[in-house]
Amino acid sequence: MKLTVIGTGYVGAVHAACMAEIGHTVLGVDINPDRVDLLNRAKAPMHEPGLDELLTRTVASGRLRFTTSLAQAARFAGLHFICVGTPQQPDSPAADVRYVDAAVEGMAPDLRPGSLVVGKSTVPVGTAARLAARLRQVAPQAEIAWNPEFLREGSAVRDTLWPERLVVGVSSARAEAVLRDVYAPMLRGGVPFFCTDPSTAELVKVAANSFLATKISFINAMAEVCDAAGADVTTLAQAIGEDSRIGHPFLQPGLGFGGSCFPKDIRAFAARAEELGAGKAVAFLHEVDEINTRQRRRTVDLARALVGGSFADRNVGVLGAAFKPDSDDVRDSPALAVADAVRAEGAEVRVHDPAALDNAQAAFPELKYTSVVPEACDGADLVLHLTPWREYAEIDPALLARVVRRPLLVDARNTLDVQAWQQAGWCVRALGRPGLNGAHRHATGTGPYDGLIGVSLESDPCMSS
């Protein structure tokens, strides 16, 4: 089948390549000529595991190419996937749908009769209905459907080729048949296929993201209670996650969620529900957002306390800039928010990341960057572990202890082997784990470590702070 993909960012580039991989003939479109040029040379415009290989194969096969011309795209095929961005509006929590509108308007005059325009972008419920009304005026024989995207950055290729479910919101049997045809290889593999109306499809997407964001903020709220109660949130998370009704995924406590989806999607959903008169139903999302933002502030507070109450003249080594591992995306990155807050309080901050340095440098030019972990930590008074890249879990803490000035670590993602770091002489702190290294004892003098016999305070790295 011939189809186009409008917008070739994190979603569109992967969707275009995967559609070509399963046998379709695909024209990708972007208004960014540099991106189009890169893609035509089979180069991924972002770090996404497996994408370069897929592009190399599919561009060479002749089934995939890219253009900047929407008119050419409109004439190329009768099926179009819209994958343009829907960021938060600059001065409001609502979604900015101007790029979706521009893509549809831009194609409308040249659409073939009977064309199906399928939105994949995450939009406020009602967008498909609004666009359908607009198309009735400017391209009466074209039809709109919605097919929200659930891929995760870092595993986008796998998530697209082997999705956990497909959701399509259609207004006709013909649109359903076209989409079943497009996804035939996945359907043959048994993937659940939900065919519904466009509004329900739009809502499935924001409901899923809201649920996942809520799960993360729930466990981070428990971390706050653990801090107050002298308990350990990582054990709590493991124990409640064993309950099959709760489950382990998205229960990892720490610095909280960032990226281009969860933060803006829960805000946009709350704003849209408000417009619809259902604001109260999702008012809890404001609290989910607030808990999440608080984790960033609490991480800075924890770090400041560890270096003695002030960042002035401290050297801080930061591990991680991307909003999550296996991605170079720094949009609303919790890691960079914390790194920059620490810098703003007077620290000299050097950031390491395996893939996101260019994007980080463009977003936060005042931070210093390096592609070598020991360089980031050289002479550091404190190391902050902010993005859980696998390679950070493989660091030898004894070797790193030799390059720092003081072996103080905040594990803001709870993915390091804390015992190994402690055995190598590090003082480790983490939100929701007040018992680490006697943190509670030093912080309040009334904690579970009180009266502990045999602890040598001189050799305790936490005491040197």
Ligand SMILES: NC(=O)c1ccc[n+]([C@@H]2O[C@H](COP(=O)([O-])OP(=O)(O)OC[C@H]3O[C@@H](n4cnc5c(N)ncnc54)[C@H](O)[C@@H]3O)[C@@H](O)[C@H]2O)c1
């Ligand atoms: N990033 C994710 O993990 C993810 C996952 C699922 C859904 N989504 C949703 O998918 C959408 C796209 O997200 P993204 O992260 O890929 O965005 P992105 O910013 O990475 O990419 C958007 C692309 O669209 C292009 N574009 C803008 N206007 C255009 C136009 N009129 N014609 C052609 N191209 C145009 C931009 O140049 C850019 O390359 C958003 O609605 C997002 O919420 C994102």
Ligand SMILES: O=c1ccn([C@@H]2O[C@H](COP(=O)(O)OP(=O)(O)O[C@H]3O[C@H](CO)[C@@H](O)[C@H](O)[C@H]3O)[C@@H](O)[C@H]2O)c(=O)[nH]1
């Ligand atoms: O237990 C967890 C899981 C994730 N995170 C953080 O949550 C954020 C989002 O992670 P993830 O969901 O893996 O990445 P995204 O690529 O943003 O994917 C989400 O957002 C996409 C865009 O809407 C959806 O398509 C995906 O289904 C949805 O998982 C990251 O900052 C993670 O560090 C946690 O703090 N704790």
